[in-house]
Amino acid sequence: MPLNRRxxxxxSAVTGAGVALAGAAxxxxxxxxxxxxxxxxxxxxxxLTVLGTTDLHGHxxxxxxxxxxxxxxxxxNAQGLGRISILVNQVRExxxxxxxxxxxAGDTIQxxxxxxxxxxxxxxxxxxxxxxxxxxxxxxxxxxxxxLGNHEFNYGIETLRRFEEQCDFPLLxxxxxxxxxxxxxxxxxxxxxxxxKGAPPVKVAVLGLTNPGIAIWDKAYVQGKLAFPGLEEQxxxxxxxxxxMGADVVVVSxxxxxxxxxxxxxxxxxxxxxxxxxxRQVPGIDAIxxxxxxxxxxxxxxxxxxxxxxxxxxxxxCYAERLxxxxxxxxxxxxxxxxxxxxxxxxxxxxxxxxxxxxxxxADEHEKVVAYVNQVVGTATETLTTVEARxxxxxxxxxxxxxxxxxxxxxxxxxxxxxxxxxxxASPFSRTSEIPAGxxxxxxxxxxxxxxxxxxxxxxxxxxxxxxxxxxxxxxVQTAAGAPVDVDKLTNANGRPxxxxxxxxGLAYEIDVAQAAxxxxxxxxxxxxxxxxxxxxVLAVNNYRANGGGAFPHVASAKELWSESTEIRTRIAEWATxxxxxxxxxxxxADWSLTRDGTPVF
Numbered sequence: 001m002p003l004n005r006r007x008x009x010x011x012s013a014v015t016g017a018g019v020a021l022a023g024a025a026x027x028x029x030x031x032x033x034x035x036x037x038x039x040x041x042x043x044x045x046x047x048l049t050v051l052g053t054t055d056l057h058g059h060x061x062x063x064x065x066x067x068x069x070x071x072x073x074x075x076x077n078a079q080g081l082g083r084i085s086i087l088v089n090q091v092r093e094x095x096x097x098x099x100x101x102x103x104x105a106g107d108t109i110q111x112x113x114x115x116x117x118x119x120x121x122x123x124x125x126x127x128x129x130x131x132x133x134x135x136x137x138x139x140x141x142x143x144x145x146x147x148l149g150n151h152e153f154n155y156g157i158e159t160l161r162r163f164e165e166q167c168d169f170p171l172l173x174x175x176x177x178x179x180x181x182x183x184x185x186x187x188x189x190x191x192x193x194x195x196x197k198g199a200p201p202v203k204v205a206v207l208g209l210t211n212p213g214i215a216i217w218d219k220a221y222v223q224g225k226l227a228f229p230g231l232e233e234q235x236x237x238x239x240x241x242x243x244x245m246g247a248d249v250v251v252v253s254x255x256x257x258x259x260x261x262x263x264x265x266x267x268x269x270x271x272x273x274x275x276x277x278x279x280r281q282v283p284g285i286d287a288i289x290x291x292x293x294x295x296x297x298x299x300x301x302x303x304x305x306x307x308x309x310x311x312x313x314x315x316x317x318c319y320a321e322r323l324x325x326x327x328x329x330x331x332x333x334x335x336x337x338x339x340x341x342x343x344x345x346x347x348x349x350x351x352x353x354x355x356x357x358x359x360x361x362x363a364d365e366h367e368k369v370v371a372y373v374n375q376v377v378g379t380a381t382e383t384l385t386t387v388e389a390r391x392x393x394x395x396x397x398x399x400x401x402x403x404x405x406x407x408x409x410x411x412x413x414x415x416x417x418x419x420x421x422x423x424x425x426a427s428p429f430s431r432t433s434e435i436p437a438g439x440x441x442x443x444x445x446x447x448x449x450x451x452x453x454x455x456x457x458x459x460x461x462x463x464x465x466x467x468x469x470x471x472x473x474x475x476x477v478q479t480a481a482g483a484p485v486d487v488d489k490l491t492n493a494n495g496r497p498x499x500x501x502x503x504x505x506g507l508a509y510e511i512d513v514a515q516a517a518x519x520x521x522x523x524x525x526x527x528x529x530x531x532x533x534x535x536x537x538v539l540a541v542n543n544y545r546a547n548g549g550g551a552f553p554h555v556a557s558a559k560e561l562w563s564e565s566t567e568i569r570t571r572i573a574e575w576a577t578x579x580x581x582x583x584x585x586x587x588x589x590a591d592w593s594l595t596r597d598g599t600p601v602f
Contacts, residue, residue, distance in 0.1 A: 014432055044331070045331050046330045047095070047329055048099055048202065048327075049091060050251055051103065052316060053103075053320055055291055056320050057110060057112060057151070058114050058133075059081065060114060060133055060134070060366070061079045061114075061359065061362075063365075065373050065446075066446060067447075078348075080349070081320050082359050083320060083352050083354060083479075085357065087323045087347050088476075091094055092324075098194065101204060102142060103144060103145055103206060104143060104291075105146075105253045105255050105289045106150075106291050107152070108134050111151065114368050114369050115132075117136065117368065118132050118133060122368070124166065139167065139169070140358060145190040146290065147209060147255050148173040148186060148257065149255040149291060152171070154218060157222070170190055171211045172188065173185070173186040178226065188234075189207045189242060190205070190208070191203060191205045192204050203250065204249040205242040205247035207239065207242065209231045209252050211269075214228050217547055217548075220547075229255060231270070239285055247330060248284050248338075250285050251286060251289065252287070254291065256272065257290060257315070258273060259293065260273060260276060271589060272292075273292065273293055275313060279304065279306060279311035283304050283306045283307045285311050286312070287313070287344070288313045289324060290533040295317075296315065297313065299312060299344035300314065314346070323346065323347045325346070325347065327574060328342070362402070369472055374443060377445070377573055377577040378582055381581065383435065384584070386434070387434075388487075389431075391476075391490055391602070392593075393589075397503050399587045400449060400568070402424075403572050405424045407564075408422050408424070408538060408562065421526070422537070423504055424502050425539060425540065425541045427501055432447075442573055451542070451544070451569075453567065453568050454543045455571065456543050458556065458560055460536070460539050461533060462534060462535045464555075465507065467519045468552055468554060469507075473513075473578050474493060476513045479514060479596065482596075483486075484501075499550075502554060506526070507531065508592070509591070510592065510593055512596060524537070
């Protein structure tokens with residue numbers, strides 16, 4: 001086998017083995033003289049650079065499909081694998097390609113209209129279907145291995161397996177196991193051997209870990225098929241195996257943040273953001289490429305509790321805005337290679353332009369998607385925006401809840417639940433979405449609902465809905481009556497993201513932000529009368545919330561009456577197309593407001 005060819009396991013026959021690869025001879029740049037030891041002998045040294053991205057979410061181009069324009073932001077960031085390709089090539093030129101390894105920490109095939117199009121509109125699963133744009137781009141750039149992210153499962157296992165087949169690199173997930181046998185359903189690890197002139201080769205192992213929350217967030221696809229044990233326990237199982245197989249360097253690619261927190265409460269006994277825990281608890285790891293949290297961490301040093309050795313963590317910013325570099329210095333002493341030091345740093349995609357090789361490769365796919373999202377599906381009588389939707393009841397969010405109510409009512413017609421009142425939940429996902437007056441396109445509606453969530457109907461009581469609203473209201477920072485109100489400081493209490501704040505349509509209520517969390521919902525009514533705690537309601541929720549995302553009370557355990565696989569985004573487009581005209585009088589409702597001691601905040 002030529003030394004520069006990748007080899008990896010068949011996806012249909014993974015039984016717990018990893019992925020092995022032999023590298024070619026190292027470039028001279030990787031070797032350096034060391035200070036002479038006693039007797040004048042100099043130990044051999046080797047420099048290795050491991051490159052990493054994470055949370056690409058379908059970003060190939062520096063393009064905003066929702067705005068139909070080049071991507072820009074206030075920080076001057078640039079996005080896309082086209083930029084990453086240039087950065088990677090620069091590093092390979094500097095370090096010697098044979099001394100580098102390129103990894104990703106997951107969330108690859110969901111997140112932009114580009115990825116949606118090739119999952120749903122022109123799906124890669126169709127007979128004779130296309131090759132996924134992310135597979136094309138990452139193959140061309142030369143990724144060595146990619147960890148599974150939770151969003152890899154959003155379109156179902158069939159789509160994920162087809163994507164896996166199209167990749168020239170393995171998708172790693174040591175803690176993605178068969179639900180019955182508990183054997184790995186994907187390659188747990190990848191190994192590559194780097195040849196060093198005049199010394200034994202350096203063997204590098206990459207362990208891939210994904211997020212246990214998949215069992216909650218994509219329950220409909222994975223329940224009974226796959227299980228997702230904790231990162232810490234699986235790392236403790238696999239790292240010693242990798243060392244016993246002769247790994248001189250162990251890198252973990254983990255789709256898991258470093259904070260030690262979870263967004264799913266106690267629904268699973270595993271930590272969501274466990275990367276730093278892995279570093280602390282599991283000996284034998286040299287570095288961890290962190291993902292999932294969408295944070296920028298150039299370098300985080302964590303001391304292992306058992307060995308006292310430092311483990312270096314790094315998380316490059318999402319959407320291909322940053323590239324992590326782990327620079328390893330190894331020294332050959334006492335018959336084996338030792339990691340002497342690890343340093344992590346970031347490179348910024350805004351420092352380069354798109355690689356024309358990548359943009360040319362996917363120009364046709366890009367143009368198809370641009371044409372798709374610019375299809376006109378209706379007109380709007382006035383401009384609708386999410387700018388104030390975090391703290392004011394905005395008609396644009398009512399559009400989402402109205403669509404969800406209508407879909408669920410139709411689905412339950414003729415069933416024993418048809419007479420129950422239908423309420424709906426929605427979150428202000430974006431602070432910048434706008435549906436302009438005049439022509440409305442698919443991209444306008446897509447920017448309103450940026451996630452590929454689907455719809456679920458749950459059965460809840462009035463008392464449970466009251467608790468649900470109280471939990472949601474924890475999103476606001478307690479603000480005393482009469483104190484100045486700064487809207488930029490009013491929300492996201494305790495770091496809660498906007499997508500974990502919910503409107504609930506069909507009820508009327510006030511949120512008193514002068515009160516302590518847990519005592520904020522006031523004047524809660526249904527149909528003009530105080531809410532009856534015993535009354536039953538149908539709540540239309542997205543699948544993320546229905547499965548426990550955000551840890552809202554009662555909803556995950558509530559009886560499920562109906563669900564579907566069509567995206568809410570698609571339902572909104574269908575509703576708008578059928579209506580032809582988006583007029584707030586057809587969907588806007590005054591459901592809630594912020595108060596302080598009974599006085600409106602706004």
